[in-house]
Every structure is written in structure tokens, then in C-alpha cells.
Amino acid sequence: MDQSATWLEGLPINRIKAFQELNQGQELTNNLREMLQWPRKIKCDPEYEDGLVMQVAAMFKNTLSILDSCTSDQHLQMPAADLCLTYSSEGPISENFGESEGSITPANRKKGVYKKRNNSWKSSVVTSTLVDDGHAWRKYGQKHINNANYQRSYYRCTYKFDQGCLAAKQVQMIEDKPPKYKITYIGNHTCKNLQRSPEIILDSPTSRDTSILLNFETKGLVAKTEVGTYFPYMKDEVKEGYPSHGNLRHDRYSSSSDLQSSLNACVSHNPLEPKLEPEMSSEFNREHMIPSKVHSGWDDHHDTISAWAYQSMTSTHDYEMDHIPGMNDLNDFPFE
DNA sequence: AAAATTTGACCCGT
DNA sequence: ACGGGTCAAATTTT
Numbered sequence: 032m033d034q035s036a037t038w039l040e041g042l043p044i045n046r047i048k049a050f051q052e053l054n055q056g057q058e059l060t061n062n063l064r065e066m067l068q069w070p071r072k073i074k075c076d077p078e079y080e081d082g083l084v085m086q087v088a089a090m091f092k093n094t095l096s097i098l099d100s101c102t103s104d105q106h107l108q109m110p111a112a113d114l115c116l117t118y119s120s121e122g123p124i125s126e127n128f129g130e131s132e133g134s135i136t137p138a139n140r141k142k143g144v145y146k147k148r149n150n151s152w153k154s155s156v157v158t159s160t161l162v163d164d165g166h167a168w169r170k171y172g173q174k175h176i177n178n179a180n181y182q183r184s185y186y187r188c189t190y191k192f193d194q195g196c197l198a199a200k201q202v203q204m205i206e207d208k209p210p211k212y213k214i215t216y217i218g219n220h221t222c223k224n225l226q227r228s229p230e231i232i233l234d235s236p237t238s239r240d241t242s243i244l245l246n247f248e249t250k251g252l253v254a255k256t257e258v259g260t261y262f263p264y265m266k267d268e269v270k271e272g273y274p275s276h277g278n279l280r281h282d283r284y285s286s287s288s289d290l291q292s293s294l295n296a297c298v299s300h301n302p303l304e305p306k307l308e309p310e311m312s313s314e315f316n317r318e319h320m321i322p323s324k325v326h327s328g329w330d331d332h333h334d335t336i337s338a339w340a341y342q343s344m345t346s347t348h349d350y351e352m353d354h355i356p357g358m359n360d361l362n363d364f365p366f367e
Numbered sequence: 368a369a370a371a372t373t374t375g376a377c378c379c380g381t
Numbered sequence: 382a383c384g385g386g387t388c389a390a391a392t393t394t395t
Contacts, residue, residue: 145378145387170372172387185386189371201386 155215157205166220168200179203188222196222 167189175182181204188196198220205211 169370171389173373174385177384183385187387 153215153217155213157211157213159210159212161202161210161212164214166198176203179205181205181207188220190222194222196220198222 168186169189169191170184170186172185173182174185183201183203186200186202188198190196197218199217201215201217203213203215205213
């Protein structure tokens with residue numbers, strides 16, 4: 032990340048992202064090749080192999096999608112001037128600009144050219160909790176949909192206009208009694224704030240017991256029963272210089288992002304966190320660990336703090352979510 | 368004051 | 382013309 036940063040510097044952000052995707056894909060491919068080359072030496076786990084293949088496939092998908100957004104939206108490289116271009120498609124529809132300037136009455140409203148429909152990739156998840164997914168979203172619309180019982184909400188990336196990030200998502204409640212939402216993600220984030228969470232090594236998301244918990248000390252999986260022994264430990268060590276939760280409240284979602292960024296700060300800056308060498312991380316891979324994004328925060332529907340994770344490159348159907356046992360109140364939270 | 372949401376009008380593909 | 386998606390003014394929240 033350091034040596035590449037020197038020559039990546041100055042490139043547009045989406046190009047950097049594409050390079051990162053390709054680099055990761057190369058690494059994954061090397062791992063896979065190694066596994067296939069010495070099937071005896073390295074313990075073979077078909078599940079892990081499949082995970083690798085999935086991630087490589089997702090890498091290609093992401094990269095193509097990023098490149099696609101580069102070609103159709105070259106303005107991404109110059110965020111300041113993107114407004115007029117953002118709403119123009121490649122068509123000859125831009126004739127409406129020079130004319131009709133004087134009268135901008137409510138009735139004679141300015142007719143902006145709408146943005147071309149995003150035909151980038153989509154992926155949806157069905158979840159029972161509307162927890163913070165690590166990105167900053169701005170709601171821009173809400174509609175009821177023909178054969179749906181509830182309204183659909185439309186969100187775009189907060190940094191759409193500063194940074195030209197085209198990522199968007201839709202949230203549709205499917206049922207209420209046990210709350211169930213279908214969340215559709217559209218497009219990739221090209222903004223700098225790619226993920227507010229750090230990467231952490233997590234156990235295979237396909238394991239039987241979905242009660243995944245994280246040990247921030249070793250980046251490994253923690254058994255449920257050990258949670259109580261790990262969290263208080265951090266409490267003592269991670270005290271000063273980290274954000275406080277004093278102003279958190281339970282009543283709004285915003286609290287979860289506060290909480291989350293605090294936690295993330297603790298995780299990513301935890302002095303106890305071992306800095307994995309590249310080789311070491313490769314060893315981790317051989318031990319069937321799969322790198323994932325991890326989030327945590329206040330879960331409004333279950334009224335507790337949750338930790339959850341999803342596999343990094345594939346954003347569909349692999350959310351793993353569980354509560355942290357023994358944490359029923361913010362007061363139980365280990366920090367502060 | 369600034370940022371985020373709400374809401375009806377508007378746009379566009381089918 | 383319809384319906385899903387987006388805009389932007391008004392309103393609310395921070």
C-alpha cells in the first residue's frame with residue numbers, strides 16, 4: 032500500500048480503486064494457484080477454494096464496473112465541474128440549456144436533463160435490521176411501488192457531488208411483523224471514504240454457527256463465551272485519544288454510526304493489534320480464514336449492539352449477523 | 368447556518 | 382400512458 036501509493040498518487044480515485052481490485056485479484060489468484068499446485072502440502076478446503084474463486088470473480092466484476100463507470104462518466108476525474116455533466120447522458124439532449132433563461136416560475140420550472148439510468152450491477156440483500164452498512168448515504172426520494180405494500184426509499188452516496196461517487200441503494204420494507212427489508216445496492220463507491228470500517232480477518236462466513244465474534248487482539252474468531260474476557264480487556268487499554276460515546280442516544284440511527292466510527296477507530300488504531308506481514312496474512316489464508324469487512328453498531332430493531340460482517344468482495348447474501356451476548360445496553364459496551 | 372429529509376412534480380424507458 | 386427513478390423546494394433536524 033505504501034510503495035504503490037507513490038505511483039498511484041495523482042490518479043483519479045476510480046482508477047486507483049481498479050488497481051486495488053486487480054492487485055487483490057492477483058493475490059487471490061496466487062493463493063489459489065498455490066493451493067492447486069500443492070494440494071497435499073496445503074490443506075485443502077473446498078469451501079475456502081470456492082470462496083477464493085468467488086472473490087476473484089467478484090474482483091473482475093467490480094473492476095469492469097469501475098472501468099465502465101470511467102468511460103461513461105469521465106467527469107469523475109474533475110469533481111468540481113461535474114454537475115452539468117452528471118445529468119447529461121451521451122445523447123444529444125443537451126439542447127435545452129441555452130434557451131429559456133428569464134422566467135423560472137414554479138410552473139415554468141427549470142427542466143434539468145435527468146441522469147441516465149444507472150445500468151451498473153446491482154445486488155440485493157434481505158435483512159431484518161436496518162443497521163449501518165459502513166457507507167454514508169443521503170436519502171433523496173421515496174415512492175410506493177405497484178405490487179408492494181410498503182414504500183421504497185432511495186439513497187445516494189453522500190459524496191456524489193463532491194467526488195462523483197455514483198453508488199446508490201434502495202431500501203424496501205417487505206414485511207413488518209418481523210421486520211424484513213430488501214436492500215439493493217447499485218454501483219460501486221468511487222469516493223475516498225470507501226468504507227468506514229477496517230478490514231479484519233474473520234472466520235469463514237459459511238460456517239454452521241453464525242454467531243461470529245471478533246477478537247480485535249488477534250483478528251481471529253472468538254467463542255461466544257470468551258467475549259466477556261476480551262472486551263473488558265480493551266476497555267482498560269483503549270482509553271485515551273479515542274472518541275467517547277458520551278453523546279450517544281438510543282433513539283436514532285445516527286447513534287449507530289457514531290458508535291461504529293468510535294469502535295472502528297479503536298479497532299484500527301488499537302496498539303495491540305498485530306500488524307500482519309504479507310506472508311503472515313498468507314498463512315492466515317491457508318488456515319481457511321477469509322478476509323471480510325466487519326461492522327458493528329447499535330441495532331435498533333433488536334435494541335442491542337451488534338457486530339456483523341460480510342465477505343469483502345462479494346456483496347450478496349453473505350451477511351452474517353449476530354448479537355454480542357451479554358451486551359444489552361450501551362452501558363455494557365466495553366469502551367469508556 | 369448547514370446538513371439531512373420529506374414530498375410532489377418531473378423525467379424517461381417501456 | 383404508466384410506473385419506477387430522480388429532482389429540488391420546502392421543511393425538519395443537527
